[in-house]
Amino acid sequence: MHIFLTGATGYIGSAVLDAMIKGGHQVTAIARDPEKAERLLARGATPIIAELGLPKYYVPALKATEAVVHAAHESSPRGVALEQQALETMLQAQVEASRADGKPRSFLYTSGVWVLGRTAKSAEEDAPLDPPEHVAWRPAHEDMVLSAFSGTLRTAVIRPGIVYGGGRGIVSDLIKDALNGLVRVVGPGKNRWPCVYDHDLGDLYVKILESPMAAGIFHATDEADERVSEIVEAIAGQVPQRPDIRNMPMAEARKKLGAYADCLALDQKVRSPKARALGWAPTQSGAVNSVARLVEEFRNAQREANNQ
């Protein structure tokens, strides 16, 4: 399959790119500068220099592909409006391309489990949404993608849990802090984080792309229901010198991190039955069980970054 990928230089996008290349797919991916484009080329993609806000640089290439995977996100004040505009542009381009050549298209959108809010019981894909302020905009973007579904455009929304593995993301930040001697936890840390291993997440995107009937919402979680305090304890026990662990009161965390703090404090139990029904079986059963691997992967990623 020929796939157009946004965010290929990012944390999720790079795991998705690797899984696509491993699966034998052809990938055209956007990069915002020539150096990153070179790195995408080395990973097996065909890079084009483009940015979400300038569609004329990427729409022609997108129209030539069979599927679009959107894993980019700009975390600036304009990021939400930019995404809304880019989603409209990409979905419209796929409709036009399908009309022109008569071939069906697929669109996969990367959302996240935080849209569910605190889950009183295990949340499956049909659970009601209760997004905290930081992601209050996200359900409208999910709806835009889901409602674009048609006879010729298959659309899916993937809601990953907190991603672990490699050198980036929230769990890697905990590892980095532990290696530096101090880990700060938002709130008491008794809340459960739904998590997913980056390679397993990449494999799920490929499974969805390769399953012609797969559409709608897909949760992507390892279902380990680990508490933040358990993850932090496991990391603290895995680094050479036990770090200090400090629980930040919520008021202080909100002052430091803004509305993002409430996402980190969410207590969530999230199930992924639709992904499992496709035959997706995560290889890693939680960050705690994988902690030795995760610290090793983090160190390797640091070494690689230092050599670049």
Ligand SMILES: NC(=O)c1ccc[n+]([C@@H]2O[C@H](COP(=O)([O-])OP(=O)(O)OC[C@H]3O[C@@H](n4cnc5c(N)ncnc54)[C@H](OP(=O)(O)O)[C@@H]3O)[C@@H](O)[C@H]2O)c1
């Ligand atoms: N990480 C997680 O644990 C997690 C969990 C659930 C959901 N999500 C969601 O998944 C999405 C991706 O997250 P991530 O962790 O992979 O983020 P990330 O590592 O920050 O990657 C963001 C990607 O978007 C690209 N990008 C940013 N602004 C762009 C623009 N204006 N034009 C083109 N590309 C642009 C970045 O390119 P550059 O390399 O040039 O900066 C990068 O490739 C987000 O919507 C996030 O909320 C993440």
